[in-house]
Structures are given as structure tokens and as C-alpha cells.
Amino acid sequence: MIVGAGRVGSSLARSMLRDGHAVSCLDEDPEAHARLEIGLEKSWEDVGGQFTVGTALEIEALQEAGIERADAFVASTDGDNTNIVIAQIAMGRFEVPTVIARILDPYRAEWYEQQGLHTICPTRVAIEMLETEVKEAAAKVAAQ
Amino acid sequence: MYVLIVGAGKVGWNLARELLDKRHEVTVIENDRDRYLTVEQELEHNVQYGDGSELWVLDRAGVSRADLVIAVTGDDEDNMLICQVSKEKYKVDQVIARVNNPRNKQWFELLGIAPVVSATDLILRLIEHEVPKYGLVHLLDLPRERLEIIELLLGEDSPVAGRRVADLELPDGSLLISVLRDGTGFVPSPDTVLESGDEVLAVLDPGMEDELKAYFGPDGSESG
Numbered sequence: 240m241i242v243g244a245g246r247v248g249s250s251l252a253r254s255m256l257r258d259g260h261a262v263s264c265l266d267e268d269p270e271a272h273a274r275l276e277i278g279l280e281k282s283w284e285d286v287g288g289q290f291t292v293g294t295a296l297e298i299e300a301l302q303e304a305g306i307e308r309a310d311a312f313v314a315s316t317d318g319d320n321t322n323i324v325i326a327q328i329a330m331g332r333f334e335v336p337t338v339i340a341r342i343l344d345p346y347r348a349e350w351y352e353q354q355g356l357h358t359i360c361p362t363r364v365a366i367e368m369l370e371t372e373v374k375e376a377a378a379k380v381a382a383q
Numbered sequence: 384m385y386v387l388i389v390g391a392g393k394v395g396w397n398l399a400r401e402l403l404d405k406r407h408e409v410t411v412i413e414n415d416r417d418r419y420l421t422v423e424q425e426l427e428h429n430v431q432y433g434d435g436s437e438l439w440v441l442d443r444a445g446v447s448r449a450d451l452v453i454a455v456t457g458d459d460e461d462n463m464l465i466c467q468v469s470k471e472k473y474k475v476d477q478v479i480a481r482v483n484n485p486r487n488k489q490w491f492e493l494l495g496i497a498p499v500v501s502a503t504d505l506i507l508r509l510i511e512h513e514v515p516k517y518g519l520v521h522l523l524d525l526p527r528e529r530l531e532i533i534e535l536l537l538g539e540d541s542p543v544a545g546r547r548v549a550d551l552e553l554p555d556g557s558l559l560i561s562v563l564r565d566g567t568g569f570v571p572s573p574d575t576v577l578e579s580g581d582e583v584l585a586v587l588d589p590g591m592e593d594e595l596k597a598y599f600g601p602d603g604s605e606s607g
Contacts, residue, residue: 296459296487320436320460324490331493346438350472 240264240309240335242295242325243316244271247341247361251313253278256288263289265304266316295325301333311337319344326356384408387449387475389435389465390456391422394481398453399426410444414456436461438468447473455481459490466496531589532560537581541600544581549573556588557595 241248241255244264252275256262264275269292275283283290293300295316306312312329314322319342326340339357342348348360386402388395391413399411403426411426412435413419419432433440435456446452452469454462459482466478482488482501491499537544543551548559548571562571563582569575577583587595 296484296490298489318460320458320464324460324463324494327494328490344437347468350438350468354471 240304240306240311241313241315242266242304243314243322243341244275244290245315245317246274248313248315249274249277251315252288256286261287261289263291263305263309265291265293265295265300267292267294295321295328301328306333306335309333309335311335312339314338314340319347323347323351323356330356384450385445385448386410386451386453387412387441387444387446387469388453388455389461390454390481391418391426391430392455392457394455395453396422396426398455399429403429412440412444436464436468438472441465441468441473446475449473449475451475451477451479453479453481457483459483459487463487463491463494463496466491467494470495529589530586531592532584532586533592533595535583535585535595535599537577537579537583538600539579541577541579543577543599544579546577547573548575548577551577552598554587554591554594554598557591558586560584560586 240263241252242265244252244266248264248266249271252262252264264271266272272283272290275288275290279286289305291300291304293303295301295314306329309329312326312333312335314326314329316322316325322340322342326338329335329338337357339359340351342351342358342360343362345360345363345366348358348363352358385408388399388402388409388411391399391411395411395413399409402409409429411422411430412433413422413430414432414434416432419430422430431440431444433443435441435444435454446469449469452466452475454465456462456465462480462482466480469475469478478496480491480496480499482491482499485501485503488499488501491497553559559571561568561584562575562577563584564578564580571577583599585595
């Protein structure tokens with residue numbers, strides 16, 4: 240189950256579906272459905288996907304999207320705070336075995352990771368990649 | 384004591400004023416630049432600009448020495464996380480969170496945040512005083528709570544004029560909240576005797592207006 244079918248969520252959803260998993264997406268924006276179908280020949284439902292319009296803080300929306308039978312839950316909305324809260328709901332209330340939250344703020348990603356929340360911080364990754372590149376460039380300059 | 388307030392809306396700003404008046408040390412954090420500049424005119428150094436759900440902003444405001452953190456932004460997720468981080472990371476003894484949507488209360492509880500304050504709940508609690516009622520102005524719908532509040536004016540011929548509140552046989556699902564008489568409002572007790580000319584507020588389940596109106600009889604406006 241993926242909450243937030245933006246660029247990240249929708250790509251992940253397609254790739255999980257392609258690998259043969261049952262995938263359900265929840266997004267408050269009905270337009271997100273179109274993003275799920277990028278590159279598909281058929282509709283998202285025809286290829287076996289599920290899509291629910293709703294807000295992840297609404298328990299009915301989570302249930303409609305099938306959180307109670309989810310093996311994995313990904314919080315990938317564009318809001319850090321939303322992701323942190325709904326990931327804790329998935330863990331604490333619905334006891335989903337695997338819960339992953341995307342958190343852009345590296346400081347909070349680190350702290351919540353320490354608290355036992357599995358987090359992915361794209362900002363951290365970007366910082367590390369940039370550091371590597373820039374340091375390599377600096378080393379080249381120094382070598383000249 | 385040192386109080387950290389996140390959110391300089393009406394609630395946060397007025398809270399800050401009151402606490403400053405009472406000689407407490409107060410910092411307010413506001414993340415809307417325009418709002419910050421407005422509030423800063425009055426609160427000066429007691430307000431800081433920033434997103435109070437970010438750790439460094441809380442740090443800068445001295446969260447770890449706060450005796451009390453109050454999260455009153457318009458966003459429930461923000462309020463939850465501000466309180467969670469204050470309690471668990473910065474070991475603040477006491478946190479208070481505002482709940483904007485009463486349906487989110489369960490999530491505050493799940494995250495261990497108490498007490499929470501919900502304006503909707505407060506109004507509902509006020510309404511829970513026992514009382515009955517009656518000429519009929521529709522004042523307020525609370526569709527989520529499935530309640531309506533109406534105002535009734537007791538006419539000259541109202542069958543309830545001269546009767547004690549306790550003796551009224553109000554339809555199930557309705558309750559008198561207050562009586563306005565000669566310009567003064569009060570909460571009726573079972574012994575209150577209703578008079579023609581009283582303006583009465585009632586709360587009721589949706590769709591019961593007609594039944595109540597029939598019970599209280601024609602109102603003053605119809606008779607004259």
C-alpha cells in the first residue's frame with residue numbers, strides 16, 4: 240500500500256505491480272490516478288492496481304484502500320509531517336509489518352529512524368552524492 | 384515558567400498575550416512570514432519566524448528548557464509532531480495540543496499526546512447541560528457531530544410559558560441550552576420557570592425543528 244502517488248509513489252507502484260505484487264494507492268488528488276497510468280497500455284485497474292481517493296488521516300480511507308491486509312506500507316506524500324504521522328498510524332494502529340516513510344528533512348529523518356521508524360531521506364542521498372562529486376572535482380583541481 | 388507556543392493564529396497570539404501579562408516567559412513560533420511580521424509588531428522579540436515542526440527551529444527557540452509547549456497551528460499533523468518531538472526528544476514535561484478536526488483525536492492519543500484541546504468539543508461540552516426549549520431561529524449546524532442549534536422565542540400563547548423546565552416533556556434528542564430574558568442570559572435549571580418573551584437556545588438532532596416548534600407553540604413574531 241502506497242500513500243501519495245506523486246512521482247515517487249506512482250513509479251514505485253508501477254514497479255511493484257510489474258513484479259507481481261498487489262498494489263493499492265491512496266491519494267487525496269484524483270488526478271494522481273492519471274500519473275499511475277503513465278507508460279501503461281491499459282488502465283491502472285486493468286493491470287490489477289487499486290486506487291482510492293482520500294486523506295490518509297481518515298481511517299475509512301485507509302481501510303478502503305486495504306491497510307488491514309497490507310504487508311508493506313509506504314508513506315510518500317509531499318508532506319514530511321503527513322508521512323511521519325501516517326507511518327506511525329500504520330505501525331501503531333494497524334500493525335503493518337513493514338512501514339517506510341519518506342522524509343525530506345534530514346534531521347527529523349535521523350531522529351525518527353532512531354525511534355524505530357524506517358525512513359528514507361532523499362535529501363540525505365542528494366547531499367552525499369553532491370559531496371562526492373564536488374570532492375572529486377576539488378581533488379582534480381588540487382592535483383593540477 | 385517558560386512557555387513555547389507554536390502557531391501565532393488567534394489562539395496562539397492571545398494565549399501569548401495572556402501569559403505575558405501573567406509574567407511568564409513566552410516564545411511564539413510562526414511560519415507564515417506576513418503573520419509573523421504582524422504579530423512581531425506587538426510581541427517583538429517574543430515571536431520567532433520559522434517552521435515549528437523543524438528541530439532546529441525548536442532548538443533555536445530553546446525548547447529543551449521549556450516548561451510547557453503548546454501547539455496551536457491550524458494543522459493537526461504539525462501539532463502532533465511538535466508535541467511528540469518536544470516530549471520525546473527534548474523531554475518537555477508538559478505539552479498541550481490543539482485538535483482542529485475532532486476526528487484526529489485518536490491519532491493524538493496514538494502518539495501519546497495529551498491533553499488535547501478541541502474547540503468543537505468544548506462547545507459540545509457546554510451544550511451538554513440538561514435543559515429544554517422553543518419561536519425558532521436556526522443558528523448553527525454541526526453536521527459532523529450531527530447536531531443543530533436553534534433559537535426559539537416564547538410567544539404570548541406558548542403552552543410552555545409558566546412551566547418549570549423539569550416538567551417539560553421535550554422530544555428525545557433535544558435540549559435547552561440557555562434562556563435570554565430581559566437582556567440577560569442564563570443557563571436554566573430544572574426549576575427555571577419559562578415566561579412568554581423568553582428567547583431560548585436549544586440543541587437538537589437534525590430534523591427535529593418542527594417537532595420542537597410545535598411543542599413551544601406559536602412564537603411572538605407570529606402573534607404580533
